[in-house]
Amino acid sequence: MSEKTYRVGQWQITRIPEIDLYFDPAGLIPEWDESVLGEEAAPIIEPTRENGGSRLKAPVHSWLVRSESCRFLVDTGVGNGRQRTFAPFANLQTDYFDRLRAEGLNPNELDFVLCTHMHTDHVGWNTRADGGKWVPTFPNARYVWGRVDGAVARHPRFHQGPTAGVFEDSVEPIIEAGLFDEIEPGPFAPIDGVTFHSTPGHSPGHLAISLQSRGEEAFFGGDVLHHQVQVLRPEWNSAFCEDAEPARASRLWALGHAADSNALYFGVHLGGSSVGRVKRMGDRFTWIHE
Numbered sequence: 001m002s003e004k005t006y007r008v009g010q011w012q013i014t015r016i017p018e019i020d021l022y023f024d025p026a027g028l029i030p031e032w033d034e035s036v037l038g039e040e041a042a043p044i045i046e047p048t049r050e051n052g053g054s055r056l057k058a059p060v061h062s063w064l065v066r067s068e069s070c071r072f073l074v075d076t077g078v079g080n081g082r083q084r085t086f087a088p089f090a091n092l093q094t095d096y097f098d099r100l101r102a103e104g105l106n107p108n109e110l111d112f113v114l115c116t117h118m119h120t121d122h123v124g125w126n127t128r129a130d131g132g133k134w135v136p137t138f139p140n141a142r143y144v145w146g147r148v149d150g151a152v153a154r155h156p157r158f159h160q161g162p163t164a165g166v167f168e169d170s171v172e173p174i175i176e177a178g179l180f181d182e183i184e185p186g187p188f189a190p191i192d193g194v195t196f197h198s199t200p201g202h203s204p205g206h207l208a209i210s211l212q213s214r215g216e217e218a219f220f221g222g223d224v225l226h227h228q229v230q231v232l233r234p235e236w237n238s239a240f241c242e243d244a245e246p247a248r249a250s251r252l253w254a255l256g257h258a259a260d261s262n263a264l265y266f267g268v269h270l271g272g273s274s275v276g277r278v279k280r281m282g283d284r285f286t287w288i289h290e
């Protein structure tokens with residue numbers, strides 16, 4: 001089945017699913033407490049529950065963004081065949097690559113891969129296994145990531161523990177092929193309307209991405225949000241945010257930006273469609289699924 005395509009100005013935006021994870025709410029958002037939420041929370045949370053039950057569904061996917069003249073991906077999932085300590089990411093064999101083709105994308109014709117951050121579930125399909133080697137999945141694309149997270153990924157500490165292997169199988173082959181651009185936050189001139197925004201905290205150099213076209217905006221929040229309940233309670237971090245205070249500040253900034261620009265917000269791990277609009281509600285925010 002073909003995925004829903006969203007239109008923002010001249011762009012078409014399509015989800016490329018990889019896997020679904022399932023969490024107890026406090027396993028995803030440690031401060032989760034529905035008793036403090038108002039009645040507006042139910043229509044926001046219910047579509048993210050698994051079969052209406054107590055578990056939350058957290059997808060992993062990419063966004064494929066296309067215009068007449070440019071094609072790019074935002075984030076690239078976990079990837080197949082990876083040795084990872086986090087069991088749900090270990091040695092996946094999904095049909096993600098076939099799904100890209102089914103959406104009409106020739107991998108050789110992708111122009112850019114934009115990485116919000118260097119975590120294992122956002123850079124995996126940067127590469128694929130070919131003849132016992134990791135090779136760029138998109139050999140004619142420029143891979144774009146932030147300088148700060150690029151430096152973190154090169155650091156020896158990143159090459160052990162839960163991030164072991166990510167640099168070696170998903171980042172280093174791109175560097176060796178000379179296909180990468182390490183950037184600072186700000187407008188990204190090669191793609192008309194794209195701006196990278198510094199949103200540190202979930203990772204040290206996390207970047208959100210806005211895409212403006214014909215008076216409309218798409219906002220790719222990366223892991224600024226892990227669940228829509230954080231729109232109602234931006235002070236609730238995920239269990240995976242590395243630095244708590246900057247993560248909260250970045251989330252507040254991103255929600256304000258998305259609300260004030262009436263952007264269509266594209267999440268990565270948000271249950272339901274993972275797409276919605278952020279609205280101001282007094283001095284707080286709320287979410288409308290799209």
Ligand SMILES: [Zn+2]
Pocket residue numbers: 119121122223268269
């Ligand atoms: Zn993530």
